[in-house]
Amino acid sequence: MSSATGRQIGAEAAGFVLAGGRSSRMGTDKALVELNGALLIVRALRILQEAGLESAVAGARSDLSAYACVIEDRLERGPLSGICAALGSTSAEFSVFISVDMPLLPPVLVGYLVEHAQETEAGITLVSVNGFVQTFPAVIHRSLAPVLDAELQNGDGGCVSAFRVAAERECRLLRILPLESLVQAGQVEDPRGLPAAFWFVNANTAEDLAQAERLLCRFVA
Secondary structure, three states: EOOOOOOOOOOOEEEEEEOOOOOOOOOOHHHHHHEOOOEHHHHHHHHHHOOOOOOEEEEEEEOOOOOEEEEOOOOOOOEEEEEEHHHOOOOOOOHHHHHHHHOOOHHHHHHHHHHHHHHOOOOOOEEEEEEEEEEEEOOOOOOOOHHHHHHHOOOOOOOHHHHHHHHHHHHEEEEEEEHHHHHHHOOOOOOOOOHHHHOOOOOOOOHHHHHHHHHHHHHOO
């Protein structure tokens, strides 16, 4: 299957939308909130699909089975819990995770990260923005699943901390790619014309949602 970059991703990568958050700041399940005529869950699944990935939902607060296959997260202990549930459900060599509340993420970036992970055989592939590591999108090699599960059981830290521990223990690379360098080198570019500074906008509140809608109206035809 071709990615948004036009290159072949192949069958050894699976995509998952993490949708099990409590949505406390939104006041209702974010997955079923509408942005510019499309639900956030639909937008998130479309990002993965346009990046050339088969997509599923990992964890859900509402019944999302009408939109994609849903992987049950029995522990419901945050995004790492959803990641571990998803990794346990697939035989794909790499799994790609995005959050349901990142509606402006361009598929081309997701596709590039998958291809980079496949080429380098990295354990974890992430992006940094202005020097800050972004938790998602995350591309994870299946060999890290047992260590991530152990970190979940220990409950010692968040996703990025668990990613670092897992990569170190399995002697696999943790690649953090600066977004600014990727854009400047022409490796990734949003065909919609949305500047990279806005790709990681999180729709956590009604105000965030309104900001995302203004950006779509301003930059996306």
